[in-house]
Amino acid sequence: MTDSIRIRASLENGVTRVQAIIRHPMEAGYGIEEGTGGRRPQHFIRELICRHGEDVVLRCDWSRAVSKNPYLSFSFTGANAGESFSISWKDNQEKSDAATVVIEGPAGS
Template identity: 40%
Template structure:
């Protein structure tokens, strides 16, 4: 089941954002052990991280990323109480977004 977990903290003038995304990240090359059929590709293409509606990171992913990707970034200018939003889109057109407050 899809999901996004965000952890934020302030450290030395930087805001640290840690993101864990629940996603199968299938390459399209693996065979199902029971049926022998190829499991269709299903992977995250793009992850965007915004701070107060300003993009601070735009990550392009591919099939080379493992299941349940973890992303960590640092940026300047964040303050306690500001909003951080994480949005992902996969190759099937699915998308998910969630927001957190900087601690």
């Protein structure tokens, strides 16, 4: 699963606001598979890590009850525009992905 992460990280008044959407089925394992009639296997992100440079600013443990194509928003301080922010995730099937963006400065700067 590559290219699954969309991130916006923008700095304003010293606070970097992060909004991210991750393309992932977040399958709880209750659904019935079309054709076979069997249960769809669980498939969900278990761990997600947000880093400013190398520093972990937020670490998440998720369950099957985070919505499909998860949305996450939070903020952190201490970053400068132009520095890197990254998100990486790993799911219960040992699949993973990571993405890095440059923190945007205030509009017009």
